[in-house]
Amino acid sequence: MPEWKQWHVLGIGEFPALQDLSIDDCSNLMGKLPENHCSLTKLRILGCPELNLETPIQLSSLKRFEVDGSPKAGVLFDEAELFTSQLEGMKQIEELRIRNCNSLTSLPTSTLTSTLKKIRIHCCRKLKLEAPDSSRMISDLFLEVLGLDGCDSISSAELVPRAFYLEVRSCQNLTRFLIPNGTGRWCENLETLYIGCCVEILSVACGTQMMLLFISDCKKLKRLPERMQELVPSLKELRLWKCPEIESFPDGGLPFNLQLLEISYCEKLVNGRKEWRLQRLLSLRELHIIHNGSDEEIVGGENWELPCSIQRLFIGNMKTLSSQLLKSLTSLEYLRTDNLPQIQSLLEQVLPSSLSELRLSLHDELHSLPTECLGHLTSLRRLEIINCPQLQSLAESALPSSLSELTIWNCPNLQSLPVKRIPSSLSKLSIYRCPLLKPLLEFDKGRYWPEIAHIPEIYMDFALGDSEWL
Structure with a gap:
């Protein structure tokens, strides 16, 4: 409704029984919302640059709040005192989504209510994370999902709120990702970590209970977390995409409980495959290797070993793959091959009968x-x-x-x-x-x-x- 300019309806203009309110692309809507929305559970404000939320409104039943491209509505998140005041009235809030609020500079984690389960923040370039208030028990807050995308002012991950699922994308100034090990608060419950398109990141360390680690498009990352076998024993899935500077797995190898390994477009890592020692991973069920065709012949022959436990195998653009390697996979049920120049000779050999x-x-x-x-x-x-x-x-x-x-x-x-x-x-x-x-x-x-x-x-x-x- 691009021509709507003022919130005005018959009577007092309030809807005490309204549960779901979405205001989308009302570019000329000015002023502020009515103060009483005691039954509202979902509020969505998208593309409303003139709508103002400087005065806190009654949102005691609100469970989901989303703001996108509405700078004056986003002022709710820009001012710490206003944010704190508003959140105190959101007794049942479960999900926050904040996008394109360019003046958002901080996320006051010490004011976040324990009912909050999901936070996703996109393209808030000036956002910085603050240390929690020592007077408040941080254990009160534990998120199911935390997503940070395009938050260029975040340079370290130590102050990120705890979550089961953590996704960090396109944070251009993030140079390291450290999650303390041992008995620290972080390592107890983080299960899934995704780091993508963080072009300056050089190192990653992770917690003990992690089950899935996915790193994508980190061009400068040179190594994986150290002592993974010892410090991340519960890891079941490791996915690496377009990390061209990683040369090897950490000393000691990968965790023994690993079930899925995916390596896509990691040139140096694939060329060092003879040192992978994957044959020791007897829980490994699925392996994906997608390369760029630059793999080099292994001195002494292409006899790097894979565990016979593998059930699903996807190999793409590897010119040196040998039929002997496939023959050893006696439990293989699914095989996908893409762009292999030696495919004709491979098929003339005996494939595993378990397929x-x-x-x-x-x-x-x-x-x-x-x-x-x-x-x-x-x-x-x-x-x-x-x-x-x-x-x-x-x-x-x-x-x-x-x-x-x-x-x-x-x-x-x-x-x-x-x-x-x-x-x-x-x-x-x-x-x-x-x-x-x-x-x-x-x-x-x-x-x-x-x-x-x-x-x-x-x-x-x-x-x-x-x-x-x-």
Whole structure:
């Protein structure tokens, strides 16, 4: 309502029974809100640059408060005394969202009520964190979720309020992330830590109870927390994205309870893979390695070891991956490979017979699917072949008898399917963007139709976005 200028309705203009109020993009709305909103549980003020909240209003039932791009409304958070006064009246507040309040300079953690469970602050460039008031027990406040995004004035994380889930993004002046170990307040309950796009961060340390650590786009970060095996024994997931300066895992290796490890576009770390010693991680179930094709041959052969406990493996753009490495994964159930120049020779070797799902995608070097590739995979139920432009044929006996789903997408040179040997177990066939196959599969007319008509689900040339397959 861009033309709305004044809060004015019949009577006193107050709504004592109103529970949900959203004021969105009212660029000319001026003045202040009525003072009595005793039943309001949700208040959302977005894009209202002239709306004023300098006078505290009655929000005793409020549970969720969101302000975005409304500087005068954001003054509630800019003035410590006003913030304290207003929060004292929010007896049931559970969630705060503050976005684009550029004059917000502090978050007075000592005034935050213990009912508060979620805080998300975005693009408040001048925000700094203050030390808690020693006269107040900080243990009263424990958040489920704390998110800080685009808060460039935060330079250290020691004063961040405690939370189960902590997400810090695009804080450009953050140079270190230290969460005390031992018996400190921080380390008792933090379970998930995400650090992303903090381009100046050089070091990270974390607490003992952490279960998931995700670090993304930290270009200057050179090392992971020290003594992880000893200090973070509960860690179950470690995800590293685009951290090109990390060269190795910490001394002593990764925690023994680790179940998922993802390494994407960490060039130096992948090139030092012979020292990973992952074979000791007997709880590891899932491994993702996505590289940039710059991996170097390991002296003495590509014989770095993986634990046989791995059940899911995703390998992308690694030119030196060996078939011997795959053969050792006797518990492997899911395998995805992307953009491997050696894919043809890999498939001509014996894949683990335990496989139930196989996805081959983005392979410019794949010309055919050989018989020896899949014939022995008696547990394979799902096969996907995606974006393989040079693929021309599938061997007549390439499909195992256990197969129930077959998907082929964007293989423009694929000329034929082994329809005479399609397993009776196949219940779903999906063919998209394969122009040479399209006339052969046409309903009631194509040469292949009599051979596939019995399949319960058949999908062809359904319009799907590329993002669904990448």
